Amino acid sequence: NAGVMQNPRHLVRRRGQEARLRCSPMKGHSHVYWYRQLPEEGLKFMVYLQKENIIDESGMPKERFSAEFPKEGPSILRIQQVVRGDSAAYFCASSPPYVGPGSMNTEAFFGQGTRLTVV
C-alpha cells in the first residue's frame, strides 16, 4: 500500500513564475491537507480538501495560492507569481473518511514534501 505521494520532491522557480505541487493520497483516503514549513519554522496548516470540495482554507494566503482536489487525479496546490518568501517545504497529508464516534484509523499520514526554492 503506497503512502502519500508528492511530486516533484524539489522544485525551483524564478520569481513571477507559477508553481504546481501535486499530492496523491493513500488508497482509500478521501481527505487531503496541505501544510507549509518555512525554513527553521514549524508546520502550518494551509487547507483541507475533500473530493471536489474545499472544506477549510483558513491557513491559505489570500492571494496567489489556490488548491483543488478533483474527482479524478491528485490534489494540486498552485502558487501563482511566486516570490522568494514562498520558498519552503510543502507537505501533503491524507486521512480516511470519518465514520462516526469511535472511528479507528483516524490519523493523518504525510508525504515526503515538495521543497520549493524561488530564485
Next chain:
Amino acid sequence: DAKTTQPPSMDCAEGRAANLPCNHSTISGNEYVYWYRQIHSQGPQYIIHGLKNNETNEMASLIITEDRKSSTLILPHATLRDTAVYYCIVRLITGGGNKLTFGTGTQLKVEL
C-alpha cells in the same frame, strides 16, 4: 483544539528509554492526544494517539495521567534514528477532518 507545552529539547543515550513529556492542562473530555515526529525535514510521521487509557504500539507507549492534563511518550529503547522533533497535539476526532495544529515540539537527540 487545546494548547500543549513541551520542553524545547532533550537528550537521551542510545539504548535507554526516552520519556518525552507534554502538558495539556486545558484539554477537554473528548479531545485526544496525538504524537507525531519529524526526522530532519522529512514528512511528519504518526506515532500514537490515545484518549484516556495508556496505549502501546510497535513504536512507542503513551501514558496519560488520570486527570488527562499531561502525558508522556515513551520510546523504550531509543536509537540514533529516533533523533527527531516530536510533536504532541491535542484534537477532537470529528467529521470536521484531521487538521493538526503543530507547536514547536521537542527536539530529541539520541547519542552514543
